[in-house]
Structure formats: C-alpha cells, structure tokens
Amino acid sequence: MSASAQLGWGQAGAAAVGDEGERRWKMRFEELVAFHQAHRHCIVPKAHGVLGRWVARQRELYRQGKLALVRVDALESLGFSWSSNDTAWMHKYAQLKTLAETSGSSVMRSTDGDLGSWVAKQRQLRRRGMLSESRRAMLDEIGFVWEFAEMEWDQKLAQLRAWVKQTGHTRVPFSQGELGRWVNTQRQMYRRGKLAHERYHILSEMGFDWNPKCFNSRQRLHGTSTTSSQTDSEIRDSLAASTAEAKKSFPSIEEAAETLCEFSDSLSKMDLTTRCSLVSHREYQS
Template structure:
C-alpha cells in the first residue's frame, strides 16, 4: 500500500524548502498558491501548526519543520521582530519611552510601544504576556512609566539627561537632544520639585539635580516722602481743570460743563467729577482729599 500521508508530508516539506530558499522565510500567507507544488503551501503549513498545537505531530516532523524555520505561533514571530526594533531604538535613545510617531528599521516602533503599554497589550495569554514583559524589561526596566507614577514624556526627557557627574549647568533652555528641549524641561522640574513624587526626586537628585531656590522678594514700596499720591496723569489733568472751573465759576460743575485750558484743550470737567464719585472706592486718601476740597470748596460728600 502507498502511504499517502507520508507522500503528502514529503511534498509539503519540499515545497516549504523551495519557498524558504526563494523568500528567505516561511511566513507564508494562508491563501498562498505558488510554484512550490500542487498543494497550497500556506494552507498546508496552517494544518501543520494546528497538528503541532494539538500534540498530534511527531517529534521528528516538528524538528524537521523547525529546521526549515517554521514558527509555530505567528504572533510570536511578529513580537520578535518588534522586539528587535525596540532593542535598536533603545541603543540609539537610551529609553523605550518613544514618541508615538517614532520609527526604526522600517517599523512604527512608537505606536507599537504605545499599544503594548495598554492593559492587555502583550496578549491575552498570561504566560506569554509575562514572557514578553520580561523580554522588554531586559531592554529597558522603565519601559512602562505609567506603572512608576509618571508619564512617558517625563521618562523620555529624563533619559536624555547626562550621566551622574556630568555638567548639568550646561543643560539650559534651548539645549535639545533628539528634538526634545531637555534644558527647558529640566528647568521646569527644578521649579516644580515639590510636585514630583519621591522616586522622581530621587532619580534627579542622583544625577545632581536640585530644587530651584525660591525667588527673593524685593523690599516693599513706600509712599513718597512728599506726601500722599494723587494719581496719574489723567487724574491730575482732571483735577487741574476742576480747580480752574471752580476758580472761574465759584461752584462745582454740572454733568455737561467743560473747562477750556490755557493751551486750548477743552476738558469735560463735569463728566470727570462724576466719574471720580463713581470710582470712590478705587481712590486713595490723597486722591479723595484732592478731589473733594479744590480751592477751598467744601467737601462734596455723595455728590
């Protein structure tokens, strides 16, 4: 009798070998129908993976396919590729706290790292998730800053600071690394020191960063020795016009009255006086005294 199972097996292995020789991998799409043989290679490999997971494949056959480069769980192959990109990114930047748009080795590593930081991002299988987390932690123990109590942006800037003993005095606003203004960020951390958690403070202090000193307040301003302040230019001009009006008319102006000054300027002295009454709570003692008793006119309370 002809062993059809063995014949099918040999045809599939030979097709996989030819595909591997040509494409240099065995990540064959399920629907692939190529020149390797009559049997669709993608479907055949899918059947072999199913048999392997079910424990229905012999050790000899499993070893033969593994020798060709078959990956039993395709999701693991994708993770290994992204892990390699993560390792390359860390070697360049010293952190896995990448910007979301970051790319390396033609892989959108920033978006990938953002995705796997989310709950369940490393897969639904607990064992596999733990193994993947351990592989990432071996590259960067701080790869998920949210679990440490700070943001990805904070971690990214912190990773750009010079090592302990380096001159931090040179890291001033405007000093950038990989497009990030590390100097401005460092200044902000020193000023906002009390809002950082203990671990953040410890990490910065280890590098020599200290809290910014409190700004010293200048001496309190004192009133001029010449006497109470009587206001700015607008108040003085209005007061001058009021004094001249009273000297001319011997009475306070009405709402519509005006005063012509020596330089020809026409001032609405009545409107000015009404406005000062409305702003009484914003006038100081000197202004009130100057407004209420110009040229000996009695106090104008409430008018």
C-alpha cells in the first residue's frame, strides 16, 4: 500500500479543498515520497523545480496556519521538518551526503566554504555534547570523520615516513608544499611546548630533526652530520664536554656557532623528563 493510501483520503477532505487541487496535491506528495525514499529526507531545494517550489509552499502555508491537518499529518509521516533550523541543517547534510556519494569521502576542512564551516560546527557540537543522537547517527551513516585533526596528522606522518624512506632524512623543505609546512609546524609546536608527548616520541623515534639550521651549519663547517642514536647519558656527557671546551678560550664565530648548535641539537634529542632534570640541576648549581 502506498504512503498516500494509508492516509485515509476521504470524500469530505476532497470536497473541502476541491477535487482538482486534491489530485495535484496527492501527485506532488507521491513525488515527495519517491524523493524521500531516494535521499532519506524531504529537503528539496527550490532549484529542484516544481517539487522544490511545492515543498516551500507547504512550509509557508503551515506557518500561516492554512495547511489542512490531514496534509500536515501526511508530510510529518515522512519526517517533514517545519523548523527553519532543521531545514537548514538537512540542506547542508544533503550537500555533504551528495559529496560523499560522488567523491567517496565526506572529509572537509573548515576552510572549505560554507559547507566546510558547517562540518566543523558539527564536530564542535559533538565535543560539547550538544549534537542530537539522531543527527550524529545520520552523519555516521555517510562516514563522517569526527576527529579530523587526528586523521590529518596521521596522514602527514605517513607522508613523512615515505619521504624518509626515499631521502634518508626528515628535513623536508618548507617549499615542499603541505608536508614541508606540516614538518615546520611540528618544530614550532615543540619549541612552544605544545606538541603532545606521544607525537614527540613518534617523531623522535624516526629520527626527526628538531634543529635543521644546526644541521645545515655543521654541514657547511665540516661536511658531516651527527646521528640521533645517542643515549641520554652520552648526550649529557657531550653537553658537559662542549660547555667546558667553550670556557677554555674565547671562541671564534665559527666555534661559537658550532658549540651552540651542538648544545641545541643534543638538548632536542633528550626525552622531556631528562631535559627537565638537567635544567633543574643546573639551576641548583647556580
């Protein structure tokens, strides 16, 4: 039995609105039923043609209190939304669903226009516990990515691993596009103390160069580089030796630059606990 057949269209209702008007309304309603079956919602854009304009007209009549109750019930049986907020949400959802179906992914950045901003808003609402379960379920159905930042970081890490496999180092030039900018961002966050410990260790384990400028300086002075396989004990010994050597005589510019780079490079390779311990020890001695 069709949706309209279940609604109990009677002679009294038909007489009230007129046979021809009733026929046209039922025809459009059946079109909406088909649309709902295909898209799982009733947000038909006005650009959709006759059906889009008809849907907009039903909302207008409802707001004016002029839509027959039997028609209100018929539309609500399809989950028809009268709220402008619900309508706007469903419209964006429909856009994202179409994107997911055509491109195979619903992933969007917050900078990707109005739809990207809407996507970012849904993530924010979910984190605050303000997104309804029904909306969350609908987004889950189209593969919505809730932790976009985590996913993007993992993707960039995979790209860096591929770079290391090809080049043997992690010094990705800033001019290398997104990967170069991402690598630079990790260094900046590390220097500011904002890089998560877990991410710091992941990058350090693959030999991440936290001080590329020092590497370039050593290359220019000696044509060689150090490895990242030193233990914390060896690093502390190296720091002490380089500091004592620097105190023996007033260094040249090249020697001063070398000592500073060795100190900075060694310090960056230390795990965070050892580094804090070393700093506290020096402060105590002073």
